[in-house]
Amino acid sequence: MDFQTAVFYFFSTVLVLSALRVITARNPVHAALFLVLTFFTAGGIWMLLRAEFLAIALVMVYVGAVMVLFLFVVMMLDINLDRIREGFWSYLPVGAVIGLLMVIEMAIVLGGKYFGLEGMPAPADPGEGYSNTKELGRLLYTEYVYPFELASIVLLVAMIAAIALTLRKRTNVKVVDPAAQVAVKRDDRVRIVSMRAEKD
Amino acid sequence: MESIIEPVAALFGPAWPLVWSLLKIIGIIAPLFLCVAYLTLAERKVIGYMQVRIGPNRVGPRGLLQPIADGVKLLLKEIIVPSGSNKGLFILGPVLALGPALAAWAVVPFSDGWVVGNVDAGLLFLLAVTSIEVYGVIIAAWASNSKYAFLGGMRAAAQMVSYEIAMGFALVCVLMISSSLNLSEIVAGQGRGQWAEWGFGFLSWNWLPLFPMFIVYLISGIAETNRAPFDVVEGESEIVAGHMVEYSGMAFALFFLGEYANMILISALTSILFLGGWLSPVGFLPDSFLWLVAKTSFILFLFLWFRATFPRFRYDHIMRLGWKVFIPLTLFWVVVVAVWVMSPFSIWK
Numbered sequence: 001m002d003f004q005t006a007v008f009y010f011f012s013t014v015l016v017l018s019a020l021r022v023i024t025a026r027n028p029v030h031a032a033l034f035l036v037l038t039f040f041t042a043g044g045i046w047m048l049l050r051a052e053f054l055a056i057a058l059v060m061v062y063v064g065a066v067m068v069l070f071l072f073v074v075m076m077l078d079i080n081l082d083r084i085r086e087g088f089w090s091y092l093p094v095g096a097v098i099g100l101l102m103v104i105e106m107a108i109v110l111g112g113k114y115f116g117l118e119g120m121p122a123p124a125d126p127g128e129g130y131s132n133t134k135e136l137g138r139l140l141y142t143e144y145v146y147p148f149e150l151a152s153i154v155l156l157v158a159m160i161a162a163i164a165l166t167l168r169k170r171t172n173v174k175v176v177d178p179a180a181q182v183a184v185k186r187d188d189r190v191r192i193v194s195m196r197a198e199k200d
Numbered sequence: 201m202e203s204i205i206e207p208v209a210a211l212f213g214p215a216w217p218l219v220w221s222l223l224k225i226i227g228i229i230a231p232l233f234l235c236v237a238y239l240t241l242a243e244r245k246v247i248g249y250m251q252v253r254i255g256p257n258r259v260g261p262r263g264l265l266q267p268i269a270d271g272v273k274l275l276l277k278e279i280i281v282p283s284g285s286n287k288g289l290f291i292l293g294p295v296l297a298l299g300p301a302l303a304a305w306a307v308v309p310f311s312d313g314w315v316v317g318n319v320d321a322g323l324l325f326l327l328a329v330t331s332i333e334v335y336g337v338i339i340a341a342w343a344s345n346s347k348y349a350f351l352g353g354m355r356a357a358a359q360m361v362s363y364e365i366a367m368g369f370a371l372v373c374v375l376m377i378s379s380s381l382n383l384s385e386i387v388a389g390q391g392r393g394q395w396a397e398w399g400f401g402f403l404s405w406n407w408l409p410l411f412p413m414f415i416v417y418l419i420s421g422i423a424e425t426n427r428a429p430f431d432v433v434e435g436e437s438e439i440v441a442g443h444m445v446e447y448s449g450m451a452f453a454l455f456f457l458g459e460y461a462n463m464i465l466i467s468a469l470t471s472i473l474f475l476g477g478w479l480s481p482v483g484f485l486p487d488s489f490l491w492l493v494a495k496t497s498f499i500l501f502l503f504l505w506f507r508a509t510f511p512r513f514r515y516d517h518i519m520r521l522g523w524k525v526f527i528p529l530t531l532f533w534v535v536v537v538a539v540w541v542m543s544p545f546s547i548w549k
Contacts (some may be wrong), residue, residue, distance in 0.1 A: 043328075064334075068338065076354075
């Protein structure tokens, strides 16, 4: 077993164990943190495939932004663990069927002839000076430019929709315009009155 | 140099690359900790002088041993773990606050070829590592089981995520004009151009063509390290010390080290990305590591200067500046730079 294989098995072990902990951890915050670890290790495995852009983008987007906001929400929830576990046995059959379906689907995809080791062998060593990032950028903006732009428009629409859903014009809010605040001069607030000194 | 390394390398055999990397890491971390220690002293001195005080002057000659005394004091103090806290995460918090701040140095070049990992995607690596930094604060805040700490953690999460976006766009501009993600090449790219040939190297650095981005990066860097005037995460006046309120002794010191190591990192990165790194500002002086030190020190001085000058921003103003000013500005400037690079007026050909 060479060094790379050892690293791969190490990452895979951590990945599988932490993924298991995501669904078995009692505390939702712990589960979210294990999900962070899962993403991070998945990034490591992608790095082994020389997909450094994807690996780092995974860490940047999912670990650095999505999971932070996720934790933000999970930490604020007051979750009663007993209430969640109440319906476990009644939901188990439905969950088991869905899980089984997913396993079958994965088996079809991964075991089929298009995705097997023969269908998709490990990429050959591209040699020195090969930049995965540059290559990916070139493909995205030449060959796949329409699907790429379509995907970004879908995301843009989703973003606008999310903002529109939460945007409410509230009346009677005492909000101040910061620009107006900064622009305030002394004369707007204070009036200096010149008065004759009083003598008795 | 080679003749010294060869016999030692033979001694360790196949483990040599590991040992050599470890030695290089120690070679960066040890001076870094020393810099952090003396940055705390410099901060107190500089702010002292700005406020017409003397600053620390009791420990050692002119107060020069003050950071050592502080370090020893913090090491000897007891670490108190609050009874209602989550012990494992309580310890993990400070570790995660310091770890990324040190890990990022792996790709920072100090001079031509002086870098631990001269990786191709150095800039991406930096973005990823700095985006993990926020976890230390959030985990510490939650594990402390305290309202003040939790409020600090919430503020940190929102603030760091917001300013990261503006910072990322500023970096996109830099990588567009240098067409490389490797930090050494970004520095080398700043040494080429008409001005550099005429001997005015400092005019060919990125700060001039990307001036708005330079300012945005600098300000976002201050917000990202939670320094004054963006230090609502600590917010002594309303939430005592934010995420650090329950920490004592060395656990607290780790947060402190992380904050200052981050300051030095952001300063070094600003120097490398916008101020030409180790390049000499004028033609008749040689390029040297010392230029990087000088530039980094100047940016660090700016950090201290800002802290002594500006009152703390109100929280909604911070969010407004990040989302309504910086992000639209950087987005617009990314388009401007993209058009500029592809136009006949491009100066980076």
